[in-house]
Amino acid sequence: xxxxxxxxxxxxxxxxxxxxxxxxxxxxxxxxxxxxxxxxxxxxxxxxxxxxxxxxxxxxxxxxxxxxxxxxxxxxxxxxxxxxxxxxxxxxxxxxxxxxxxxxxxxxxxxxxxxxxxxxxxxxxxxxxxxxxxxxxxxxxxxxxxxxxxxxxxxxxxxxxxxxxxxxxxxxxxxxxxxxxxxxxxxxxxxxxxxxxxxxxxxxxxxxxxxxxxxxxxxxxxxxxxxxxxxxxxxxxxxxx
Amino acid sequence: xxxxxxxxxxxxxxxxxxxxxxxxxxxxxxxxxxxxxxxxxxxxxxxxxxxxxxxxxxxxxxxxxxxxxxxxxxxxxxxxxxxxxxxxxxxxxxxxxxxxxxxxxxxxxxxxxxxxxxxxxxxxxxxxxxxxxxxxxxxxxxxxxxxxxxxxxxxxxxxxxxxxxxxxxxxxxxxxxxxxxxxxxxxxxxxxxxxxxxxxxxxxxxxxxxxxxxxxxxxxxxxxxxxxxxxxxxxxxxxxx
Numbered sequence: 001x002x003x004x005x006x007x008x009x010x011x012x013x014x015x016x017x018x019x020x021x022x023x024x025x026x027x028x029x030x031x032x033x034x035x036x037x038x039x040x041x042x043x044x045x046x047x048x049x050x051x052x053x054x055x056x057x058x059x060x061x062x063x064x065x066x067x068x069x070x071x072x073x074x075x076x077x078x079x080x081x082x083x084x085x086x087x088x089x090x091x092x093x094x095x096x097x098x099x100x101x102x103x104x105x106x107x108x109x110x111x112x113x114x115x116x117x118x119x120x121x122x123x124x125x126x127x128x129x130x131x132x133x134x135x136x137x138x139x140x141x142x143x144x145x146x147x148x149x150x151x152x153x154x155x156x157x158x159x160x161x162x163x164x165x166x167x168x169x170x171x172x173x174x175x176x177x178x179x180x181x182x183x184x185x186x187x188x189x190x191x192x193x194x195x196x197x198x199x200x201x202x203x204x205x206x207x208x209x210x211x212x213x214x215x216x217x218x219x220x221x222x223x224x225x226x227x228x229x230x231x232x233x234x235x236x237x238x239x240x241x
Numbered sequence: 242x243x244x245x246x247x248x249x250x251x252x253x254x255x256x257x258x259x260x261x262x263x264x265x266x267x268x269x270x271x272x273x274x275x276x277x278x279x280x281x282x283x284x285x286x287x288x289x290x291x292x293x294x295x296x297x298x299x300x301x302x303x304x305x306x307x308x309x310x311x312x313x314x315x316x317x318x319x320x321x322x323x324x325x326x327x328x329x330x331x332x333x334x335x336x337x338x339x340x341x342x343x344x345x346x347x348x349x350x351x352x353x354x355x356x357x358x359x360x361x362x363x364x365x366x367x368x369x370x371x372x373x374x375x376x377x378x379x380x381x382x383x384x385x386x387x388x389x390x391x392x393x394x395x396x397x398x399x400x401x402x403x404x405x406x407x408x409x410x411x412x413x414x415x416x417x418x419x420x421x422x423x424x425x426x427x428x429x430x431x432x433x434x435x436x437x438x439x440x441x442x443x444x445x446x447x448x449x450x451x452x453x454x455x456x457x458x459x460x461x462x463x464x465x466x467x468x469x470x471x472x473x474x475x476x477x478x479x480x481x482x
Binding site for chain 1: 396397399400401403404405413414416417418420421425428429461462465468469470472473474475476477479480481482
């Protein structure tokens with residue numbers, strides 16, 4: 001399982017992913033699920049992935065291959081695409097084609113091979129945009145009304161986002177919100193696990209302005225997690241029925 | 242969809258269910274999902290249901306029919322069963338048989354007809370017990386380590402239970418915990434809805450000691466919900482990263 005969350009705020013894009021991958025419960029591994037495609041000042045794109053590792057890895061390998069292809073143009077390379085919408089379209093098409101091929105290979109196993117992605121970024125001259133790309137290649141976009149998108153195990157971490165995130169949320173509060181959302185998910189689902197990857201693309205920068213890997217045992221994250229637990233328990237005591 | 246939760250505490254059993262039933266998103270109705278089988282002083286049994294309404298209603302109708310059958314004995318009537326384990330077995334068998342029959346009828350629709358139940362209660366001379374009965378009729382039981390069981394849309398409301406519920410939790414705190422757990426679920430999933438049904442079986446009473454229907458617009462519940470939202474937002478501000 002996986003949990004990835006992205007916020008699209010007036011101040012920038014804030015993205016967080018876990019790194020746990022499992023095939024069953026007895027085969028657990030650590031794989032990065034956040035990928036960067038960046039040419040500072042021109043474009044900054046972050047892709048987060050959930051689902052079958054063979055689908056996501058092959059999709060990303062094909063996206064990279066297309067970038068390095070000498071014949072690539074704006075319709076095949078996300079580093080040449082003219083808009084974030086075109087980036088989302090290229091990724092959606094690649095994901096959809098890869099998923100169909102692998103699902104066909106796995107048909108006899110009666111196993112689902114599927115994946116979804118969050119694509120967030122900004123292209124010079126364009127707005128920041130963030131998309132959730134479905135396994136079929138179609139996508140939806142974060143808006144003023146719903147400024148966050150989630151993939152993977154999204155339910156445990158949604159209540160806190162519903163309550164505190166608006167487009168006006170500051171980058172500092174946004175980092176806190178996604179980390180607390182992840183903290184709830186880590187507590188409730190064993191198949192979501194440390195370390196975490198966080199990235200921030202500040203509005204107008206066209207660059208990934210913050211990249212941070214939060215390791216298991218990270219003192220700040222542990223302190224925040226304990227403080228949040230204590231605050232929740234205190235709140236619970238205070239509220240009366 | 243549905244959300245039902247039960248706590249098994251040293252002080253008693255605390256049970257809460259919603260009442261929303263939907264067939265698709267455009268056909269929403271209100272159905273009770275909490276059912277009482279009681280002979281005060283001898284036995285108190287509460288059944289909560291989730292899943293296909295045709296399966297749960299038929300299962301309950303058959304359980305009632307068996308109770309009123311003159312030939313009924315301790316192996317067929319939950320009002321004659323000698324232990325709560327026997328009650329769970331009768332309900333599991335009835336649910337499993339009903340589900341198989343209805344699934345067979347629905348085969349051409351390629352639709353899942355399934356259901357699960359929480360069965361909680363006490364029989365004079367026995368301990369309080371609480372079971373989660375799976376669609377196949379097998380079941381698990383709440384224990385000291387995991388004193389709560391949930392069916393239906395369980396994820397949104399689990400983090401608060403994980404944090405505050407232990408077997409030593411008081412009945413007052415337990416009511417608050419299940420109501421806050423329901424509140425998180427109501428906010429995040431439209432297919433879980435008011436009114437709510439709450440029941441308490443105090444330890445040793447062998448009777449349903451509290452029954453309460455909480456209607457939409459209930460002042461106490463609304464006040465608690467707002468207080469909890471405010472407390473969460475305050476906690477969010479206080480916690481630092």
